[in-house]
Amino acid sequence: MEFTSQHFNALLPLLITSSTAILVMLAIAWKRSHTITFFLSVAGLNLALLSLIPAMQAAPLSVTSLIHVDSFAGFYMALTLVATLACVTLAHAYMEGFPGNREELYLLMLLSAAGGLVLVSTQHLAGLFIGLELLSVPVYGMVAYAFFNKHTLEAGIKYMVLSAVGSAFLLFGMALLYADSASLTFAGIGASLASATAQNTLAHLGIGMMLIGLAFKLSLVPFHLWTPDVYQGAPAPVTAFLVSASKVAVFAVLLRLYQMSPATAGGWLADLLSVLAVASILVGNLLALTQSNLKRLLGYSSIAHFGYLLVALIASKGMATEAIGVYLTTYIVSSLGAFGVITLMSTPYHGRDADALFEYRGLFWRRPYLTAVLTLMMLSLAGIPLTAGFIGKFYIITVGVQAQLWWLLGTLVLGSAIAVFYYLRVIVTLFMQEHTSLTHDAQHDWGQRAGGIMLLAIAGITFLLGVYPQPLLQLLQGTGLGN
Amino acid sequence: MILPWLILIPFIGGLICWRAERFGEAPTRLVALLSMSLVLGLSIWLWFTGDFQLAPAPGADQAWALEFRSSWIPRLGISFHLAMDGLSLLMIMLTGLLGILSVLCSWGEIQMRIGFFHLNLMWILGGVIGVFLAMDLFLFFFFWEMMLVPMFFLIALWGHSSSDGKKTRIYAATKFFIYTQASGLIMLVAILALVFANYHNTGVFTFDYSSLLKAKLAPELEYVLMLGFFIAFAVKLPIVPLHSWLPDAHAQAPTAGSVDLAGILLKTAAYGLLRFALPLFPNASAEFAPIAMTLGLIGIFYGAILSFAQTDIKRLVAYSSVSHMGFILIGIYAGSQLALQGVVIQMLAHGLSAAALFILCGQLYERLHTRDMREMGGIWARMPYLPALSLFFAAASLGLPGTGNFIGEFLILLGTFQAAPWITAIATSGLVFASVYSLIMIHRAYFGPPRAEHALAGPDARELTMVLGLAVLIIILGVYPQPVLDTTAASMHGVQQWLGAALSQLVMAR
Numbered sequence: 001m002e003f004t005s006q007h008f009n010a011l012l013p014l015l016i017t018s019s020t021a022i023l024v025m026l027a028i029a030w031k032r033s034h035t036i037t038f039f040l041s042v043a044g045l046n047l048a049l050l051s052l053i054p055a056m057q058a059a060p061l062s063v064t065s066l067i068h069v070d071s072f073a074g075f076y077m078a079l080t081l082v083a084t085l086a087c088v089t090l091a092h093a094y095m096e097g098f099p100g101n102r103e104e105l106y107l108l109m110l111l112s113a114a115g116g117l118v119l120v121s122t123q124h125l126a127g128l129f130i131g132l133e134l135l136s137v138p139v140y141g142m143v144a145y146a147f148f149n150k151h152t153l154e155a156g157i158k159y160m161v162l163s164a165v166g167s168a169f170l171l172f173g174m175a176l177l178y179a180d181s182a183s184l185t186f187a188g189i190g191a192s193l194a195s196a197t198a199q200n201t202l203a204h205l206g207i208g209m210m211l212i213g214l215a216f217k218l219s220l221v222p223f224h225l226w227t228p229d230v231y232q233g234a235p236a237p238v239t240a241f242l243v244s245a246s247k248v249a250v251f252a253v254l255l256r257l258y259q260m261s262p263a264t265a266g267g268w269l270a271d272l273l274s275v276l277a278v279a280s281i282l283v284g285n286l287l288a289l290t291q292s293n294l295k296r297l298l299g300y301s302s303i304a305h306f307g308y309l310l311v312a313l314i315a316s317k318g319m320a321t322e323a324i325g326v327y328l329t330t331y332i333v334s335s336l337g338a339f340g341v342i343t344l345m346s347t348p349y350h351g352r353d354a355d356a357l358f359e360y361r362g363l364f365w366r367r368p369y370l371t372a373v374l375t376l377m378m379l380s381l382a383g384i385p386l387t388a389g390f391i392g393k394f395y396i397i398t399v400g401v402q403a404q405l406w407w408l409l410g411t412l413v414l415g416s417a418i419a420v421f422y423y424l425r426v427i428v429t430l431f432m433q434e435h436t437s438l439t440h441d442a443q444h445d446w447g448q449r450a451g452g453i454m455l456l457a458i459a460g461i462t463f464l465l466g467v468y469p470q471p472l473l474q475l476l477q478g479t480g481l482g483n
Numbered sequence: 484m485i486l487p488w489l490i491l492i493p494f495i496g497g498l499i500c501w502r503a504e505r506f507g508e509a510p511t512r513l514v515a516l517l518s519m520s521l522v523l524g525l526s527i528w529l530w531f532t533g534d535f536q537l538a539p540a541p542g543a544d545q546a547w548a549l550e551f552r553s554s555w556i557p558r559l560g561i562s563f564h565l566a567m568d569g570l571s572l573l574m575i576m577l578t579g580l581l582g583i584l585s586v587l588c589s590w591g592e593i594q595m596r597i598g599f600f601h602l603n604l605m606w607i608l609g610g611v612i613g614v615f616l617a618m619d620l621f622l623f624f625f626f627w628e629m630m631l632v633p634m635f636f637l638i639a640l641w642g643h644s645s646s647d648g649k650k651t652r653i654y655a656a657t658k659f660f661i662y663t664q665a666s667g668l669i670m671l672v673a674i675l676a677l678v679f680a681n682y683h684n685t686g687v688f689t690f691d692y693s694s695l696l697k698a699k700l701a702p703e704l705e706y707v708l709m710l711g712f713f714i715a716f717a718v719k720l721p722i723v724p725l726h727s728w729l730p731d732a733h734a735q736a737p738t739a740g741s742v743d744l745a746g747i748l749l750k751t752a753a754y755g756l757l758r759f760a761l762p763l764f765p766n767a768s769a770e771f772a773p774i775a776m777t778l779g780l781i782g783i784f785y786g787a788i789l790s791f792a793q794t795d796i797k798r799l800v801a802y803s804s805v806s807h808m809g810f811i812l813i814g815i816y817a818g819s820q821l822a823l824q825g826v827v828i829q830m831l832a833h834g835l836s837a838a839a840l841f842i843l844c845g846q847l848y849e850r851l852h853t854r855d856m857r858e859m860g861g862i863w864a865r866m867p868y869l870p871a872l873s874l875f876f877a878a879a880s881l882g883l884p885g886t887g888n889f890i891g892e893f894l895i896l897l898g899t900f901q902a903a904p905w906i907t908a909i910a911t912s913g914l915v916f917a918s919v920y921s922l923i924m925i926h927r928a929y930f931g932p933p934r935a936e937h938a939l940a941g942p943d944a945r946e947l948t949m950v951l952g953l954a955v956l957i958i959i960l961g962v963y964p965q966p967v968l969d970t971t972a973a974s975m976h977g978v979q980q981w982l983g984a985a986l987s988q989l990v991m992a993r
């Protein structure tokens with residue numbers, strides 16, 4: 001195959017991210033410096049983000065049979081990179097007082113981001129697997145980064161074992177699918193499934209097992225059991241990475257897979273996904289009700305949010321792709337903001353993160369702006385107007401109505417009503433009477449530091465997207481699979 | 484440009500209040516007072532200068548007294564479309580007036596975090612004005628949901644827990660929020676289904692009110708969509724099976740919260756029915772009218788009986804609102820111009836009288852530190868002015884001639900009689916119940932043996948001005964309602980044509 005400068009341009013974001021990872025590794029070997037590592041990572045990620053411009057000029061373009069760079073891939077690459085950038089910034093704030101080696105976290109995060117970039121642009125099962133493993137394996141290390149903390153170590157091991165099980169399912173599913181369709185490209189599988197007139201058990205089994213593998217990564221019910229423990233145990237910036245960059249990339253590939261191949265496989269897949277969606281929405285929201293730990297609560301809420309997203313995936317026509325883009329963007333922004341506040345509250349490092357809800361009692365009267373940010377994020381997650389989350393939820397409901405998925409919409413409304421309860425509980429806690437004994441608090445000058453500035457920017461974006469979403473919608477309208 | 488400013492003034496004023504707290508208490512309250520006075524002033528000015536003969540009506544192109552449109556989210560056919568007719572204007576005047584009163588009545592009551600308190604108060608009022616002006620269904624929903632959050636804060640942070648300590652203010656606030664949020668989402672689904680139905684017919688994706696008025700809907704679909712809207716409004720109005728958030732929210736809210744809740748938030752639901760549910764779905768509404776009227780009837784009696792049984796004075800007034808809203812519901816679905824005009828008067832009069840009663844309850848609470856009527860009694864002798872004023876507003880609430888409430892109820896009953904004589908007859912007997920619970924409130928709280936001997940401080944000039952002002956307005960509304968009727972005549976005529984035509988079609992079909 002001819003490899004021209006166009007191909008090079010299209011791959012530029014991935015190449016830059018990977019070389020940044022190598023550069024950071026070398027820099028660490030040369031001299032351990034938290035600041036240098038941080039600046040290298042940030043510069044690399046920004047450069048990768050900039051290189052999306054030439055990449056998009058080259059798009060749509062297939063680079064080898066594994067990777068297809070189109071505007072869809074471009075959008076999700078941007079999303080992954082921005083989320084990683086935010087997590088890196090948060091990690092910088094978090095690691096200031098970290099007792100162990102601080103620099104490797106950035107390395108792992110960059111590697112994982114590279115995996116995400118592969119994942120969102122792949123059109124081939126091999127690419128999917130490579131991307132997914134590249135995305136998840138560094139996360140094992142990141143989750144267990146504060147390994148001297150019992151919870152963190154437990155979370156790391158739990159995540160590793162369950163993620164490996166998920167990957168095994170995925171791999172087995174791929175093998176079955178290959179056995180049936182003799183093709184590993186998404187389009188090839190789709191064509192073979194469409195042409196097969198007889199119901200083929202092997203292919204269905206393969207798709208089902210792949211779905212289980214991906215559902216593990218997306219923590220959909222009933223494959224969600226790892227989520228709360230891992231979210232609680234992992235250091236806050238890592239949890240932020242898990243909910244944002246990692247989930248987005250996996251959902252993007254699921255969307256591409258679903259749209260390009262087995263969507264034609266008939267109604268049973270949609271039925272299966274509907275069951276997953278209903279279970280995720282209800283179980284996620286109901287279990288979140290009883291949590292007294294903010295990270296666990298957000299973990300359960302993320303299960304529910306991905307249940308909402310499945311509604312749009314099932315609809316899969318009309319504005320569905322667009323709606324998923326909007327929802328993922330708004331969800332990432334709001335959850336990054338929420339975990340950002342937790343991160344800032346947890347610094348400087350004191351063993352456990354500030355994740356118990358009671359530690360946030362009366363925060364408003366001490367840190368009004370930080371509280372305003374967290375309140376905004378909670379409202380956004382609940383989908384209240386003036387915040388980005390409302391636009392996301394509005395879009396999902398629009399798509400649901402368009403596809404006439406009344407039962408799923410009913411579940412969504414019910415789930416949202418339940419969700420309001422626990423988001424409000426968090427908000428009320430923030431405004432309650434001041435708590436006297438303080439174990440955790442944000443630094444006084446948090447607003448002048450990188451993490452704080454980024455957090456305020458996220459809050460600004462959340463508000464802006466809620467009031468004037470047109471630019472985002474316009475951007476997404478132009479992005480589609482294959483162009 | 485004046486319409487967006489009506490919405491922006493409270494929002495900006497609220498932000499200034501929040502920041503003005505550092506300069507002290509008085510500037511904060513003054514900023515809030517000033518911004519609401521500005522809103523009231525602007526709306527009065529509009530009343531004198533505007534031509535309110537223009538109002539939406541079936542068939543004709545939509546004409547408004549004032550209109551503002553600007554592009555917002557063209558991707559989804561959503562524009563920032565505001566418009567005003569006589570009905571919106573009166574509601575905004577009421578909002579402005581009660582806004583001023585809620586600032587005034589919290590002058591002594593709220594001493595903590597006044598900046599944030601006024602931020603919330605102003606944002607509720609801004610959201611409500613937005614609801615009254617929005618002519619784009621997305622925008623309407625946007626404001627509809629937006630006003631919940633500050634109201635939640637108002638109840639959750641500055642409310643009172645119930646006397647037995649069982650129901651906390653946070654419980655009440657959360658209940659209020661979940662009820663309205665869930666029902667709101669049902670309305671959102673209905674709005675979207677309507678938009679898509681219109682899209683299938685015309686190929687235009689729009690949320691604009693005047694375009695959607697022309698949507699052709701299949702009868703079954705129309706009925707289901709109408710129910711979606713009705714449920715959202717029924718929760719807010721409230722209509723009986725969906726009312727249980729109201730007494731809790733009222734009882735636990737601070738006085739300003741109760742005033743806003745009873746005075747204007749409930750009116751947004753009636754406004755929504757008049758503006759959206761009836762004109763958008765006239766045939767389904769006509770079909771639904773007997774059920775709605777029956778629900779109204781149940782509300783009248785249920786509210787009245789529960790009101791009678793309360794020992795908490797604010798819960799008593801809250802349940803009386805449920806009863807009054809029953810009349811409004813009956814009037815809305817009667818389909819006659821007379822009844823609809825009565826609904827407008829009743830909305831205004833109830834806004835004023837319920838606000839006054841809640842303010843009086845608040846003043847009583849500030850002096851006695853209880854809302855339990857079993858601990859009151861004999862106050863008539865211990866306190867000047869306040870008991871007499873309470874008696875006046877209780878009389879207004881039971882619909883004594885000479886007060887606006889009488890005009891409202893009388894017109895509603897008169898207008899409904901032709902359409903539904905039996906319902907009217909039964910509803911009329913609800914007025915007897917109204918006198919029972921109103922008078923029992925006065926009796927329990929103010930008469931009887933005094934609980935303590937020492938005299939209580941009478942109302943000061945601020946408190947007296949607020950309540951006396953309301954009393955004067957209620958009397959004016961009661962003896963000379965014509966200007967108000969003229970203002971809304973065109974709007975109500977339009978609504979009447981929509982529903983009236985559908986009702987007569989229904990009669991023909993049978």
